[in-house]
Amino acid sequence: MAVLTAEHPVDELVRDIKDLQMFSTRYRAQFLDAVGRFDEAQMAEAYGESSTTKWLVRELNLAGSTAFEYVRMGRGLRQFRQLFSAFEDGDLAYSTVRFLLRFMTLENEGDLVALAKSMCFSELQQTLAGAGDVGREPDDPYVRTRTRDDGMVEFHALLPAVTGQETLAALKLAQLCNYGIPDDAGDLDQDDIDRLLGEALADEETCPAEQIAAPDTKLSVEKILGMTSRFGPPTKDELYPAFLAMVNIVRSQPLDSLRCPGAQVNIMVTEDGRAWMPENPSAPSETVKGYVANAVARLHVLDRKGLTLNVGRKQRFATDGQIQALLAVWGYQCAMPGCTHERFIQIHHIEEWEHGGATDLANLIPLCSSCHSKINHGTAYVEAAGSDLYFKFSDGSQYISRNRSLPVRTANFTGPMRPSIRVEGDSFSDDIVADVNWS
Numbered sequence: 001m002a003v004l005t006a007e008h009p010v011d012e013l014v015r016d017i018k019d020l021q022m023f024s025t026r027y028r029a030q031f032l033d034a035v036g037r038f039d040e041a042q043m044a045e046a047y048g049e050s051s052t053t054k055w056l057v058r059e060l061n062l063a064g065s066t067a068f069e070y071v072r073m074g075r076g077l078r079q080f081r082q083l084f085s086a087f088e089d090g091d092l093a094y095s096t097v098r099f100l101l102r103f104m105t106l107e108n109e110g111d112l113v114a115l116a117k118s119m120c121f122s123e124l125q126q127t128l129a130g131a132g133d134v135g136r137e138p139d140d141p142y143v144r145t146r147t148r149d150d151g152m153v154e155f156h157a158l159l160p161a162v163t164g165q166e167t168l169a170a171l172k173l174a175q176l177c178n179y180g181i182p183d184d185a186g187d188l189d190q191d192d193i194d195r196l197l198g199e200a201l202a203d204e205e206t207c208p209a210e211q212i213a214a215p216d217t218k219l220s221v222e223k224i225l226g227m228t229s230r231f232g233p234p235t236k237d238e239l240y241p242a243f244l245a246m247v248n249i250v251r252s253q254p255l256d257s258l259r260c261p262g263a264q265v266n267i268m269v270t271e272d273g274r275a276w277m278p279e280n281p282s283a284p285s286e287t288v289k290g291y292v293a294n295a296v297a298r299l300h301v302l303d304r305k306g307l308t309l310n311v312g313r314k315q316r317f318a319t320d321g322q323i324q325a326l327l328a329v330w331g332y333q334c335a336m337p338g339c340t341h342e343r344f345i346q347i348h349h350i351e352e353w354e355h356g357g358a359t360d361l362a363n364l365i366p367l368c369s370s371c372h373s374k375i376n377h378g379t380a381y382v383e384a385a386g387s388d389l390y391f392k393f394s395d396g397s398q399y400i401s402r403n404r405s406l407p408v409r410t411a412n413f414t415g416p417m418r419p420s421i422r423v424e425g426d427s428f429s430d431d432i433v434a435d436v437n438w439s
Helices: 010-040 043-047 052-060 064-079 081-088 094-100 109-118 121-127 161-178 190-202 221-226 236-252 285-289 320-329 369-376
Strands: 142-147 153-158 266-270 298-302 345-349 364-368 380-385 388-393 398-402 408-410
Touching: 010 043, 010 052, 010 064, 010 081, 010 094, 043 052, 052 064, 064 081, 064 094, 081 094, 081 109, 094 109, 094 121, 109 121, 109 408, 161 236, 320 345, 320 364, 345 369, 364 369, 369 380
Parallel strands: 266 298
Antiparallel strands: 142 153, 345 364, 380 388, 388 398, 398 408
């Protein structure tokens, strides 16, 4: 085993991590395959248990939920041998295999395995958004209430995907109303919402009257530095007051037409008819399409090259409309392969503004502050080639996004990660190249 010394540099530790992950994945694949064979032979009864799950709980001291999942995956791997081979070879991680079994059939097995090998897990999730689980019927929706002996009312609900997003949108509206955000909030952007809510939280009188405990409304430097964005649905600690406000709005102003960013249901539709919601990619396509004509939703129709809103070089910063379109196209999260951050999103010019890059959607991409800093510090780079985007990393790895589709792994690049920019100067030498700061 490598140790961080002069004789054992970091490269050896990285190699050890990768090798051990490979061995772990291989042994786990073989373990689950053995569980599947044990289950096929119905051997649990011979060992005094009614099911393989119960036998695993007793013999291996596993939690029931873990044992149940192992049996389910073992059965799946026995059925899908291409998936098992890729798992055993270390090409697919456990979490990826577990996810693929939700969608896999004998007909699509080869395609899904090849797709999973070429994508990061987060991009694979987005690619299969709307597909729906194979052979699983959705549970019937319900809303249940029960009055406890102490007078408190319990509330529990299971809502269809689109209705659930509409409920979260309504809670966002209620949260803003709770803090006195004006009715003409339709043009507010993320910074406006954060600023107004921050000001409201600093004012004790704007806090909801009905609380279990008095909230801490005083702002401090520590709170400001650690504060997350309030764009989107209310945070966990604000769901209760938002719910109370929503009830009061319905009772007093049932026709309130307030609309604002973060309080919308967005439905994406491609030319071939696939539909999904960026806020809830698990919803099956057929379920979502039924709401296109009737639901209060923002409909984004994507052509083969994606939506384009051009403002040229009239301004450096993206417009609100461009930001909304970019976030919708990239699933309301960072576009960098493998990154799923949804907060602290910044808009990056692929061709830098100072080098002539226009503020057009074709030249913009949403990145979280962490991934944006990777580009600024030279450890990652995004390069456009026509309608394709190449994501390059300092270790030589490379991903490609065709027409703003989800990025997939491609061959490692060779040569410099960033192109050199030539500038005019006093010398006529062709060897003089600018030392450009790409931030």
